[in-house]
Amino acid sequence: MATKKSSILRLAEIxxxxxxxxxxxxxxxxxxxxxxxxxxKNFCLLRAYLEDSSETGQLVGMGSIYFEHTxxxxxxxxxxxxxxxxYRGLSIGEQITRGLIRVAKxxxxxxxxxxxxxxxxxxxxxxxxxxxxxxxxxxxxxVLKKK
Numbered sequence: 001m002a003t004k005k006s007s008i009l010r011l012a013e014i015x016x017x018x019x020x021x022x023x024x025x026x027x028x029x030x031x032x033x034x035x036x037x038x039x040x041k042n043f044c045l046l047r048a049y050l051e052d053s054s055e056t057g058q059l060v061g062m063g064s065i066y067f068e069h070t071x072x073x074x075x076x077x078x079x080x081x082x083x084x085x086x087y088r089g090l091s092i093g094e095q096i097t098r099g100l101i102r103v104a105k106x107x108x109x110x111x112x113x114x115x116x117x118x119x120x121x122x123x124x125x126x127x128x129x130x131x132x133x134x135x136x137x138x139x140x141x142x143v144l145k146k147k
Contacts, residue, residue: 008094013059023080046099048083048092060087063096065103065112076104078114081123093124101130115139 008039013029018025027038037043049057063081067074078100083092104112117124118145 006083010059014062014137017059017062017082017084020082020085021034021080040066044100044103046103048096050087059084060084061092061096063093063100067107067109073110074108076107076112076113077111079117081114088122097126097130106115 011033014033015025017026018028037045043064045062045064047059048061050060051057061081063078065076065078067076078097081093081100082097083090083096099110100144112132113135114127116126116127116144
């Protein structure tokens with residue numbers, strides 16, 4: 001069982017990875033992480049550790065998937081897949097993404113969507129290798145809160 005101290009250390013590792021994913025990423029607080037992320041039944045966070053034990057190993061990668069029922073079907077959305085810069089090129093991102101796909105299949109999702117910055121050539125090549133295809137629709141965003 002994780003103690004509060006170990007949870008805070010793990011959160012620091014998660015925030016470190018998020019900062020590598022996006023310069024705009026705001027650090028998560030322990031309260032926000034526990035209340036808004038971990039308690040969601042439609043959310044799954046997969047983590048990759050340098051050692052076998054998640055208690056002692058260094059967090060080197062992570063990815064998340066969340067699920068949603070809509071009028072058009074049951075969908076999964078992969079988000080925040082990131083591997084620490086020191087450990088890229090070791091197929092960690094592929095293992096995480098394959099794990100997220102397995103979770104989606106197990107939950108009965110009809111399809112999975114994700115977005116990726118066009119500058120992330122390695123990530124896009126990985127997603128294509130795993131069967132993802134570029135869609136004709138373009139994502140649009142309306143920013144409601146300024147960071």
